[in-house]
Amino acid sequence: MSTMRYVDYGAGGGPDVLRIAQCERPLPREGEVLLEVAYAGVNRPDCAQRIGRYPPPPGASPIIGLEVAGRVAALGPGAQRWQIGDAVCALVPGGGYAEFCAVPATHCLPVPPGLSLAQAAALPETCFTVWDNVFVRARLKAGESFLVHGGAGGIGTTAIQMASAFGARVLTTAGDEAKADYCLEAGAERVVLYRNEDFVAAAMDFSGGMGLDVVLDMVGGPYLERDLEALAMDGRIAVIAFMGGAQATIDVVKLLRKRASIIGSTLRPRSVAYKAELAAELERHWWPRLADVRLQPVVHSVFALEEAAKAHALMESGTHSGKIVLAVRPETGDGNGS
Numbered sequence: 237m238s239t240m241r242y243v244d245y246g247a248g249g250g251p252d253v254l255r256i257a258q259c260e261r262p263l264p265r266e267g268e269v270l271l272e273v274a275y276a277g278v279n280r281p282d283c284a285q286r287i288g289r290y291p292p293p294p295g296a297s298p299i300i301g302l303e304v305a306g307r308v309a310a311l312g313p314g315a316q317r318w319q320i321g322d323a324v325c326a327l328v329p330g331g332g333y334a335e336f337c338a339v340p341a342t343h344c345l346p347v348p349p350g351l352s353l354a355q356a357a358a359l360p361e362t363c364f365t366v367w368d369n370v371f372v373r374a375r376l377k378a379g380e381s382f383l384v385h386g387g388a389g390g391i392g393t394t395a396i397q398m399a400s401a402f403g404a405r406v407l408t409t410a411g412d413e414a415k416a417d418y419c420l421e422a423g424a425e426r427v428v429l430y431r432n433e434d435f436v437a438a439a440m441d442f443s444g445g446m447g448l449d450v451v452l453d454m455v456g457g458p459y460l461e462r463d464l465e466a467l468a469m470d471g472r473i474a475v476i477a478f479m480g481g482a483q484a485t486i487d488v489v490k491l492l493r494k495r496a497s498i499i500g501s502t503l504r505p506r507s508v509a510y511k512a513e514l515a516a517e518l519e520r521h522w523w524p525r526l527a528d529v530r531l532q533p534v535v536h537s538v539f540a541l542e543e544a545a546k547a548h549a550l551m552e553s554g555t556h557s558g559k560i561v562l563a564v565r566p567e568t569g570d571g572n573g574s
């Protein structure tokens with residue numbers, strides 16, 4: 237049996253628990269391909285898994301990591317479409333911080349022309365999440381107004397890029413001036429400095445007093461009531477995390493009067509079939525747009541696999557803008573996009 241290197245988190249704890257270890261390579265199951273991983277994207281849920289607050293769903297690899305880019309190394313029984321050697325990126329329910337990763341063939345997407353493997357590794361988690369929550373579930377349309385909290389984060393950047401590319405007007409929140417400039421560069425029309433400005437007042441001003449059509453919120457508890465206040469009639473709030481706390485009190489009268497919808501979901505435990513549908517929609521609607529440099533993923537920094545602890549410490553410091561990526565088995569000549 238062949239072995240591989242991966243990042244282990246032992247009994248869990250701070251970033252320093254992350255260590256290189258050896259285990260058996262996964263075998264691709266029915267409909268899966270085995271990827272030789274060049275780069276793995278780092279996402280905030282990875283930190284939650286490391287400290288024991290985000291266990292992998294049943295059947296998923298216990299290894300941290302939700303997205304990878306690399307080459308197809310083997311085909312499982314019945315795996316369609318890909319050939320050995322194809323360069324792909326993939327959404328995975330776990331197993332990304334490793335030299336090899338098995339993934340349903342339908343969750344792989346081609347590396348878009350002009351993008352490095354490092355940039356491609358930064359695509360799947362945020363693209364699947366934003367597409368599902370903002371466009372499928374909250375039904376954002378061209379001409380509508382949209383607020384994404386934390387526009388300088390991984391999810392936030394993709395949400396700004398996608399919403400503005402599809403013709404929505406984008407308002408976002410950011411923690412400081414440098415991040416605000418970054419958000420404007422990414423395509424936001426206006427940025428609220430959330431530490432000293434009220435986003436509800438800014439939303440009303442931004443929408444000419446009408447309120448916003450869609451809000452994407454990862455702050456949760458302390459923001460939900462204010463999201464609702466900032467909302468237009470028939471507005472939709474998609475909640476994807478609770479970085480500020482899990483408990484909220486809302487004025488139900490406002491919810492009814494605005495005919496508002498509050499939607500919540502987590503991507504990781506969704507079915508193989510559901511994620512395959514999202515992959516197909518992204519390939520049709522978003523992948524062609526990635527030819528535009530302004531819509532390509534922004535890689536803030538690349539760390540070696542051995543430096544996963546540094547990558548997690550950076551993520552938790554919140555000083556990054558865009559995405560953090562781990563170089564697992566980078567290919568010679570692959571620009572890392574940073």
Ligand SMILES: NC(=O)c1ccc[n+]([C@@H]2O[C@H](COP(=O)([O-])OP(=O)(O)OC[C@H]3O[C@@H](n4cnc5c(N)ncnc54)[C@H](OP(=O)(O)O)[C@@H]3O)[C@@H](O)[C@H]2O)c1
Nearest residue numbers: 280281365386388389390391410411454476477501502503
């Ligand atoms: N439900 C799902 O399916 C799903 C999928 C993927 C990710 N997520 C969640 O989405 C969240 C973001 O993930 P990520 O990888 O994009 O993390 P990230 O890159 O660290 O971004 C986090 C963002 O949150 C912002 N933020 C923190 N506190 C805020 C506040 N009080 N007001 C406004 N913004 C605030 C930060 O803004 P500043 O840096 O400007 O302060 C930062 O831009 C995580 O909690 C993750 O678990 C959920």
